Amino acid sequence: MPFDFYSEFDSPATVDAIAGAIRSGGHAVHLVEADEQLPAWLLAHPVDAVFNIAEGARGGHRESYVPAILESLDIPFTGSSSTTLALALNKARTKQLLACEGIPTPAWQVFRAADAPRNPALQFPLIVKPNREGSAKGILRESVVHDDASLRRQIHRVMGQYHQDVLVEEFIEGVELTVGVLGNGEPQVLPMLEIDFSSCQGSGEFFYSWRMKEYQGDVALGLTPTFHCPARLSPELTAGIQALVLRAHRALGCRDVSRTDVRLRRDGVPFVLEVNPLPGLDPTESNLPIMTAAAGIPYPALINRLVEMAVGRHRVAPPQELCSSQLAASRNAP
Ligand SMILES: Nc1ncnc2c1ncn2[C@@H]1O[C@H](COP(=O)(O)OP(=O)(O)OP(=O)(O)O)[C@@H](O)[C@H]1O
Ligand SMILES: [Mg+2]
Numbered sequence: 001m002p003f004d005f006y007s008e009f010d011s012p013a014t015v016d017a018i019a020g021a022i023r024s025g026g027h028a029v030h031l032v033e034a035d036e037q038l039p040a041w042l043l044a045h046p047v048d049a050v051f052n053i054a055e056g057a058r059g060g061h062r063e064s065y066v067p068a069i070l071e072s073l074d075i076p077f078t079g080s081s082s083t084t085l086a087l088a089l090n091k092a093r094t095k096q097l098l099a100c101e102g103i104p105t106p107a108w109q110v111f112r113a114a115d116a117p118r119n120p121a122l123q124f125p126l127i128v129k130p131n132r133e134g135s136a137k138g139i140l141r142e143s144v145v146h147d148d149a150s151l152r153r154q155i156h157r158v159m160g161q162y163h164q165d166v167l168v169e170e171f172i173e174g175v176e177l178t179v180g181v182l183g184n185g186e187p188q189v190l191p192m193l194e195i196d197f198s199s200c201q202g203s204g205e206f207f208y209s210w211r212m213k214e215y216q217g218d219v220a221l222g223l224t225p226t227f228h229c230p231a232r233l234s235p236e237l238t239a240g241i242q243a244l245v246l247r248a249h250r251a252l253g254c255r256d257v258s259r260t261d262v263r264l265r266r267d268g269v270p271f272v273l274e275v276n277p278l279p280g281l282d283p284t285e286s287n288l289p290i291m292t293a294a295a296g297i298p299y300p301a302l303i304n305r306l307v308e309m310a311v312g313r314h315r316v317a318p319p320q321e322l323c324s325s326q327l328a329a330s331r332n333a334p
Contacts, residue, residue: 002161004210007135008055010282017283018051021303034066042073049310050077051303053281060132060164061086063278076313078306080255080277088252088277089132091167101251103244104271106169106263114155118148118168125171128154130162134276136210138162143209144171172263172271176208177231179245180279180291181258182302184309187249189242190291194231199224208261216285229294233264241270248272256309259288 019029027048032041034054042050050070056062064082071082080088088094098105109119110131125146130138138158145151151168158166176197180190197206203222205212215223231238245260252258252275259279264270280286283299292302 002137004135004137004214007137007210007214008133010053010055010280014280014282014286015053017299018053018281018303021300022051022307024300025304025307027307038066039069039073042069042075047075049307050075051307051310052077052079053278055134055278061089063089076310078256078310080258081253084253084255084277088254088275089134091129091131091274092165094252094275097251098248098272101247103248103251104269106172106271106273108167108169111155111159111166111168114152114159114166118151122168123170125173126151126168127171128158129167129169130158131165131167133162133164135280136208136213139208139210141205141209141211144207169273172265172273174266175231175233175264177241177262177264177270178287178291179242179260179262180288181246181249181254181260182256182292182295182297182305184255187246188295189246190288191230191294192233192238192241193287193291193294194228194233195287196226196228199226227290229290237264237268244270244272248275252277256306257288259291 015031019031022029030045030047032038035057052066052070054063054066056065064086067077067080067085068082070077087097092108092110095105095108107122109122125144127139128143128145128151138161142150143154145154155166155168176195177192178195179192182188182190195208197212200206200212200222205223212223212225215221217224233241241262241264245262248260249258254275254277257277257279259276261273261276262270263273279288281289281303283289289299289302293299297305
């Protein structure tokens with residue numbers, strides 16, 4: 001099992017924060033593990049809605065299992081459908097869709113075999129990533145490569161550790177941005193978050209690597225990126241990137257909330273790296289709550305707005321058997 005196996009799972013503190021926020025909205029909450037027992041639990045405990053934070057334990061479609069169960073039982077839940085979650089977990093498929101929509105994304109190649117020939121059109125430096133992971137799993141400083149020998153070493157490493165296709169992309173030097181979208185119909189694009197790694201020079205890490213995400217804020221390790229929200233960009237550039245992100249959110253069919261990662265190349269061209277329809281909700285460390293706070297939405301209000309969106313879908317056609325006043329928070333913490 002790779003050393004970063006548990007990185008995607010939410011901490012008990014995050015689960016508690018979400019549950020506390022829902023209770024403060026006047027609801028009852030059950031914490032339910034998102035495991036094989038979940039369907040039986042749901043059948044035995046009628047609930048009004050599920051607050052879904054389940055990353056899924058295994059497999060290339062793991063984020064869509066809980067939503068698929070809820071869809072089949074006709075139970076409303078927060079966030080995107082099983083289809084969107086499965087699609088977004090596959091970075092290469094997402095990039096194909098973005099490219100079809102004319103949304104810039106770094107040039108890429110998928111390696112299914114470590115010795116497959118490299119597309120000569122790809123320009124070094126390149127970054128080597130597992131195709132279906134999140135939380136920067138498998139993405140290390142060494143993942144950015146400048147020559148063919150290092151590229152092969154990294155492809156071997158990722159295949160050996162994660163047993164899946166490897167995504168190789170042109171590495172975009174420039175500003176790191178992440179952009180939240182909240183709501184449906186005419187969703188709100190949140191103030192953009194710029195993550196500046198220039199204060200992390202001593203650590204040797206220079207982008208949002210696994211170490212940077214895992215030990216973010218560790219002064220001794222020098223992993224102390226600076227956050228700027230809103231990003232330090234002109235109003236014109238800001239509006240352009242926000243519009244691009246909204247197109248990406250819609251292209252993937254995201255619902256309620258998403259967080260899209262963008263790299264702004266030095267010449268001013270923004271590239272969408274990926275779309276996260278299940279963004280982290282750690283109240284102190286995750287990027288999305290920073291952006292909602294900058295938009296004047298405190299953490300409990302964010303959580304309850306997500307609950308309302310789920311329950312609102314339910315109200316459109318309320319099934320008779322789902323009338324309890326309870327809410328279930330699905331939980332997938334180790
Ligand atoms: N093509 C690229 N050019 C520049 N930087 C990149 C590129 N791809 C990835 N990165 C860097 O690596 C980080 C993690 O990559 P990516 O967002 O694809 O992985 P992830 O594991 O899905 O992340 P998340 O934690 O958001 O789920 C990015 O935030 C960025 O700093
Ligand atoms: Mg990302």
